[in-house]
Amino acid sequence: xxxxxxxxxxxxxxxxxxxxxxxxxxxxxxxxxxxxxxxxxxxxxxxxxxxxxxxxxxxxxxxxxxxxxxxxxxxxxxxxxxxxxxxxxxxxxxxxxxxxxxxxxxxxxxxxxxxxxxxxxxxxxxxxxxxxxxxx
Numbered sequence: 001x002x003x004x005x006x007x008x009x010x011x012x013x014x015x016x017x018x019x020x021x022x023x024x025x026x027x028x029x030x031x032x033x034x035x036x037x038x039x040x041x042x043x044x045x046x047x048x049x050x051x052x053x054x055x056x057x058x059x060x061x062x063x064x065x066x067x068x069x070x071x072x073x074x075x076x077x078x079x080x081x082x083x084x085x086x087x088x089x090x091x092x093x094x095x096x097x098x099x100x101x102x103x104x105x106x107x108x109x110x111x112x113x114x115x116x117x118x119x120x121x122x123x124x125x126x127x128x129x130x131x132x133x134x135x136x
Contacts, residue, residue: 026099029115032122039114044069046114047082049128053121054088079106082114089117093124 029036039046048065055064072078086102089095099105106113121128 026105026109026112026116028119029112032115032119035118035122036111036115039111039118043078043111043114044072046118046128047078047085050114050117050121051085053126053128054085054092077107079103079110082106082110086113086117089120093120 029039035046044065045061047068048061048063051059051064051068052061068078068081071081080103083103083106086106090097090102100108118128
């Protein structure tokens, strides 16, 4: 009779848990073209979904999207709002701050950063578009 290793049934951390960095790279947006297109044309909706998921429903998708839109329209820098959520994702999953600081990443590559966070949550089993909260 063949013995089965107990680790076979245990949780195996994803690649991002092992090396402490976000699983998709910053410019891997087209690995998920549907999300990339939605984020490109309607970042306020995608940000609202991300924020609602990361905040465990504490902030609604609609309110987060509205705040993102208002800041984008008035100041022209929605990264002021979105970089805080990148910090929350990094803190929640104990990820390294890379390739640059959260605010710099969002300032220079807003859409890629949103896409990377969206893909990271999907990779970890959370679907921001389904309005599921993270409970850790």
